[in-house]
Amino acid sequence: MNRPDARWDYRARYEAARMSARLRILEVDGERARYRQDEVAIEEPLEIRLFAWRDGAPVRHRIAVTMRTPGNDFELAAGFLFTEGIINEAPAIERISYCTDPGEPQRQNIVNVELSPHVAFDPERLSRHVYMNSSCGICGKASLESVRAVCQRKPIGNMRLAPELLAVLPEEQRRAQRIFSRTGGLHASALFDADGRLQLLREDVGRHNAMDKLIGSLLLNNRLPASDTIVLVSGRASFELVQKAAMAGVPVLAAVGAPSSLAIELAREFGMTLIGFLRGARFNVYAGAERILRSAHDEGLGS
Template structure:
């Protein structure tokens, strides 16, 4: 997941040559039933989780049995070959390369994404204590091992309503990190993820809200801001969207009924 690169480091008027650790970014080609469906840029590692999570967000799979096999292609580097169960519907091929930035999941329109959700997230009445939610960014940060060495990766973490960490994944793409978390949950037979919260290290985009809702996650929390379209989608599908979760505070943009408000910890109490 990392590589070393010589750099010229300039600090306080001084120059020094030294090696620097970088996060690796490489392409991953996904074939389903022998057909190339997408080429995405990602950080190598947990590739099967990444592909499984992508298939969940595309609406192709909902249970481990929907995926018959996944394997790394022996004849081609950075290629995963997938065989789906006969009753699973393969995603439509993408006509573009997915970058490590967010897109709209290969759907032809926003409306198609809004209506393709499998589980009714709005029916999840789990309560989440504000004190638990406020410490999740620190809990996520403590698990970002590759970020500690590179400073160049996004992270996504899956937590219970009580704050227990289930999965954390890192990637150069924030959407890839979420796909890896969801894919790991699928392979562990956890879907739908009722009663869980997805904490992400950056902003909350439309695509991340869609991926959370596609996995049945009722709450997504971001360290930074959401986009207007992310708020619209969260409101429509019944998902609680939190932004600016840091320093003991947060903004609750949608479906505030899930957040149980009590004493908000002061910063020194979060250490």
């Protein structure tokens, strides 16, 4: 199995260097205009191909194409397969590699995922086929019921969080967004422990890709389920982000933006805490308010 090691870490650093590019642009400020160099986030397609065993031989399946920011591509592929319910543990993956087939024009834009011989794959279970947009949300899902059927894991952990701990998370996330600070064009998903310490952060032009990269890293490092953790996303909280967090066993999902009605419904259904508009000391709790303490001696705000 292609597990993270020194070579894998080196590749991740190499990919991170390609997450942005410098371009010559025209800057206009009122009546003034000048040409200057600007740094922009890179967006390129990534195709995920799955090789599953059938009748003693591997069979290739084109799973999805997503527009993403290059970097942590193996995590993105693994996280996508996990949150789609195609795999449920790291040992299901025998190997992850870039495509090296002769004649392929964009070898580092195609990732091959080889399943272990004992893992069964049913193409009909995949709810998104061939193409997905980097910010597509629930589009392409066969139905609301099919997404719920995939999301079978319930959050684990009885953590209680003080409001003042939550208040500092957005600034911690922003300081760690190295590429965003230079381009202003990337979403982020950040993992914090129960004490508010940043554990992991992933950036991407697509908010769902950033979440898949985060979960893929946890999966490949055998850190799932991610109980007693908090995930903070830089944008709004969509239904799909809640679904992905629930699949990973994350009990608390916070967003600097608004949640959707379906996101709230799913969070309540799976016993998650869902927080929106987290900006400094102010935020709204849309589900799981019992995990939020009013004081150090309080047991929670309750439902």
